[in-house]
Amino acid sequence: MIVVQSFTFNLFEEKTFVVWDETGEGVIIDPGCHAQSERDKLIRFIEEKKITLRFLLNTHGHIDHIVGNEFVKKQWNLPFIAHKFIVKEIEKAKEYGHLYEMALSNPPFPDEYADAGSKILFGNTVFDVLYTPGHALSHISFYEAASKSLFSGDVLFQMGIGRWDLPGGNVEVLLESIRAQLLPLPPETVVYCGHGDTTTIGLEKRMNPYINGYYSV
Numbered sequence: 001m002i003v004v005q006s007f008t009f010n011l012f013e014e015k016t017f018v019v020w021d022e023t024g025e026g027v028i029i030d031p032g033c034h035a036q037s038e039r040d041k042l043i044r045f046i047e048e049k050k051i052t053l054r055f056l057l058n059t060h061g062h063i064d065h066i067v068g069n070e071f072v073k074k075q076w077n078l079p080f081i082a083h084k085f086i087v088k089e090i091e092k093a094k095e096y097g098h099l100y101e102m103a104l105s106n107p108p109f110p111d112e113y114a115d116a117g118s119k120i121l122f123g124n125t126v127f128d129v130l131y132t133p134g135h136a137l138s139h140i141s142f143y144e145a146a147s148k149s150l151f152s153g154d155v156l157f158q159m160g161i162g163r164w165d166l167p168g169g170n171v172e173v174l175l176e177s178i179r180a181q182l183l184p185l186p187p188e189t190v191v192y193c194g195h196g197d198t199t200t201i202g203l204e205k206r207m208n209p210y211i212n213g214y215y216s217v
């Protein structure tokens with residue numbers, strides 16, 4: 001069964017997740033570590049828990065989710081997996097990163113692409129890849145069925161949804177991703193969001209004002 005540790009990194013308070021199982025193998029999702037102290041924290045944690053990282057995964061290519069990619073890929077020599085549309089987003093992030101004092105010097109590009117239906121395997125764990133555009137064109141989410149865990153990046157938040165006003169965003173597409181891909185998951189599914197607290201599919205189905213139409217967009 002997987003264990004999940006979250007870190008809150010960079011000025012966007014982005015959530016970076018380290019996920020591992022009983023074999024000691026794991027993955028890192030959306031490394032937003034930027035300051036040296038954040039990098040050190042991650043290194044210390046991985047060493048302390050004796051985790052063997054297998055993959056670097058990105059939900060999408062916004063700067064706050066990818067700013068630590070170069071460091072993580074080099075530090076642990078990991079294959080990087082993301083959706084193919086992330087390439088353009090990484091190129092864009094390289095152009096605007098300095099505006100947030102998060103200049104990317106040499107951001108890595110994916111070694112392998114994932115899309116709807118892909119499976120990512122490490123240890124005894126299987127991540128199912130869901131394609132969930134609407135916040136960003138490249139956006140994928142990771143679902144782990146055995147523990148009913150969803151890593152939803154910036155698609156679904158506790159009582160909220162991701163921004164749709166950024167390049168590649170579209171609110172109709174975003175709501176359709178949530179309705180078609182996420183809400184059919186078991187209600188007890190724990191949702192690990194790219195910002196803010198965790199939630200569950202059942203809670204969001206009942207209470208999320210965007211999903212229930214109380215908040216019209």
Ligand SMILES: [Zn+2]
Pocket residue numbers: 060062135136154
């Ligand atoms: Zn984003």
